[in-house]
Amino acid sequence: MKLNLFLLSVLLVAVIFPAQGQSKKDLEKSLAATTVAKDSIQKLLTELSTRHDSVTKACLAYDAMYKIIKEKIVHCDFKPATIGKVADSLQISIDSAFNKTKARFVSLRDSVKLLKRFSDSLRTETNHLSFVVNKFIGKGTIPVDKKDLSGKWEFNVRWYKVAGDSVQSGINLMSSSPDSNSVTKLVFLDFETVQVFLSKGDSVKCFYKVNSFAKDKPWTMDVTRGTNVNIRLNANPIDGELYVSYRKGNGFYYGFMRKK
Numbered sequence: 001m002k003l004n005l006f007l008l009s010v011l012l013v014a015v016i017f018p019a020q021g022q023s024k025k026d027l028e029k030s031l032a033a034t035t036v037a038k039d040s041i042q043k044l045l046t047e048l049s050t051r052h053d054s055v056t057k058a059c060l061a062y063d064a065m066y067k068i069i070k071e072k073i074v075h076c077d078f079k080p081a082t083i084g085k086v087a088d089s090l091q092i093s094i095d096s097a098f099n100k101t102k103a104r105f106v107s108l109r110d111s112v113k114l115l116k117r118f119s120d121s122l123r124t125e126t127n128h129l130s131f132v133v134n135k136f137i138g139k140g141t142i143p144v145d146k147k148d149l150s151g152k153w154e155f156n157v158r159w160y161k162v163a164g165d166s167v168q169s170g171i172n173l174m175s176s177s178p179d180s181n182s183v184t185k186l187v188f189l190d191f192e193t194v195q196v197f198l199s200k201g202d203s204v205k206c207f208y209k210v211n212s213f214a215k216d217k218p219w220t221m222d223v224t225r226g227t228n229v230n231i232r233l234n235a236n237p238i239d240g241e242l243y244v245s246y247r248k249g250n251g252f253y254y255g256f257m258r259k260k
Helices: 002-016 024-074 080-136
Strands: 151-162 171-174 183-188 193-198 203-211 219-225 229-238 241-248 251-259
Touching: 024 080, 151 241, 193 219
Parallel strands: none
Antiparallel strands: 151 171, 151 183, 151 251, 183 193, 193 203, 203 219, 219 229, 229 241, 241 251
């Protein structure tokens, strides 16, 4: 506003003093020119004020961003002109920290793999001991008729890997199954449905069909549920124990089942 008054005063002085030797018509022209100049100056002043307000608002935003970078990222004063170098330094620090974290992660991952192998080995050994203990503790049940396949039957099986084409020459010792979700129990519901319980805790109601049943010879039983379950159970009564087996992947589960 002070600038506006100053410029107006200058224009008025410039118009008034030369006007002493001018005619009325010349004075009117000078006054009109002064009015136009005044309007132009007022318009320019308004534009400059608007630009000033815009620049001030932008500066406040940059000040806020500077404060955040200073307090939460750099933790020290820095010159805004050096922000590129500051960013490069931060990137180097981040990359270094990431590489150290990655190295620790790789080390932890290898340790977890080692622990998993050790855990699998212990689980296999535990299953083996459980198999042996259960084999010699308790009493087996041999069904003499298909009607005897009723109620609850518990499984004790372990997984064997088949290494070659021949079952006789290609069987490895018991090892960890690639799918440890083995059958643990069968509950016969009626003459065609059975509830299959698995080691991971889930169960499935399936259809079953006994093939060529014999009380003193091997026989089979198909247990199916669409594409979810498809098991051919091989049963073989030997020395008062009903041994069972079924294929799984590149191996098979083998053990015995007893009525509970």
